[in-house]
Amino acid sequence: MRALLDVILVVLQMYWWVVLAMIIMSWLISFNVINTRNNFVAAVWRILNQLTDPVLRPIRRYMPNFGGLDLSPLVLFLIIYLIQRVIMYYIYPNVF
Incomplete structure (x- = not known):
């Protein structure tokens, strides 16, 4: 069971x-440092969006509109941190 919890913690950290990476790349695209007309950049951007949009979309639905400022990744970071701490402090010590 501890091995499964370790895998969950690693997956959360990787996510x-x-x-x-999605946040940094969106900044770089917004400030025209990198261009999405480049095939490699477009492919990486598409992959990052496909990995993050399913999780960020429900958070964005409940977040108020701050104009062009998207705070949903910050909320996701807090949720990931909360899940990691619950696993480490409450679940992990009580597993055989």
């Missing part, structure tokens, strides 16, 4: 990095 955290994917969301961070």
